[in-house]
Amino acid sequence: MTAKKHIQSVLEQVVQRNPGEVEFHQAVKEVLESLEPVISTRPEYVEANILGRIVEPERVIIFRVPWQDDRGQVHVNRGFRVQFNSPLGPYKGGIRFHPSVNQGIIKFLGFEQTFKNSLTTMPIGGGKGGSDFDPKFKSEPEIMRFCQSFMTELHRHIGIATDVPAGDIGAGAREVGFMFGQYKRLKNEFTGVFTGKGQSWGGSHIRPEATGYGAVYFAQEMLRSRNESIEGKICVVSGSGNVAQHTVEKLNELGARVVALSDSEGSIYDPQGIDEEKLRFVMELKRIRGGRIKEYAERFKGVEYHKGLRPWAIECDCAFTSATQNEINLSDARSLSKNQCRLICEGANMPTEPEAINLALSSDCLFGPSKAANAGGVAVSALEMSQNSMRLKWSREEVDTKLKEIMKTIYRQCAEAAEEYGMEGNLAAGANMAGFVRGADAMLDHGVV
């Protein structure tokens, strides 16, 4: 069977076996179709049906999460943990709390995580979890009760040598704290079972910043390939949560000017730039008050608020997608292209729709795929695991230096794989191929398991 036919038959099986899971189909299709040059030169992957195995999660855990609100009313949410693939190490991936969460979304994230984690070259497999719980407008005691109930079931499925979760959308430092606390209580063990922990109880320096900083380091590498730098660039950043905030912080430090941010209700355009003071306002707004980005436009002069709109129509040199999946469609990509945007760097997971990626790749726009560009977060999570195992804590500078090196290595792997398989400059294909080969070779070593 030709590589193309083999890929096609695996894709058909994925659609048939996972009905309605559109985001999962999208993620698998994007990866598998780009693997043709690898599959056609490595028949052993076909013989061992590596593709058929890599698209099937090793385990999917679904559970009931009952909790009581402050008025005593009982609610039920659904919890998920998808332990996707473990040839390279324990399952590793975040926990997302958002009303849109369903099995297909967690599967797409777990699948992507497998390739991303492989690209970091660190000993971690792929997993992801979450719940359709919406933390917005809940009191802190309600969030704590929910997190405790979630962990009461999840604790039996995770462990430092099995599965090490972290945060994601809707699960920041506070939620990780509540989940870790409940795990410790149930197991009577203090271990590094979570990453993104508080600084005084096992957390690594730079972990909160790592995804945003890493995305900017990756963008620097992309620009360097064209003898350009980030300094002086006008940047647009979507989202206003963890990844977006630290993307802005690093861009400011490197002399870029960030003129936009967004949330699920709209976006702001601040032509003066979101400087340090304004960024502190955003951090307080989003982390402490749980407010809306609209308040930024009310607080600062000369700022426009665009209700219900993403920031992609704003003129910029570089776009950093840092909110959620499928937030740049073809029409957004056309707007970016019309405005001569020269770089799209994916901080969020799968934020660019396939047609939009194709447009970026066929134009002069550099495109940094999420598996590579946002891998800084999980890479520092792996460094947190190392520090926990050694019962040591590295300095901020040490971790930041390692993060920079890791992002350079990831960039190099993507660029080299793309070149090796005749797709020079296509970092999206390069990330998929390099991430796949490392995991697939380990799967071959382990036999049919």
Ligand code: NDP
């Ligand atoms: P946060 O919860 O801190 O922030 C998410 C941001 O995205 C918020 O501004 C939120 O707006 C916005 N958002 C969420 N859902 C939607 C939606 N459906 N439409 C429009 N805007 C939306 O999450 P993170 O910053 O941690 O995560 C952002 C992205 O980065 C996700 O794709 C995540 O998977 C990815 N990522 C995160 C990592 C990390 O270390 N945190 C690591 C690697 C990837 P609102 O405030 O209105 O909800």
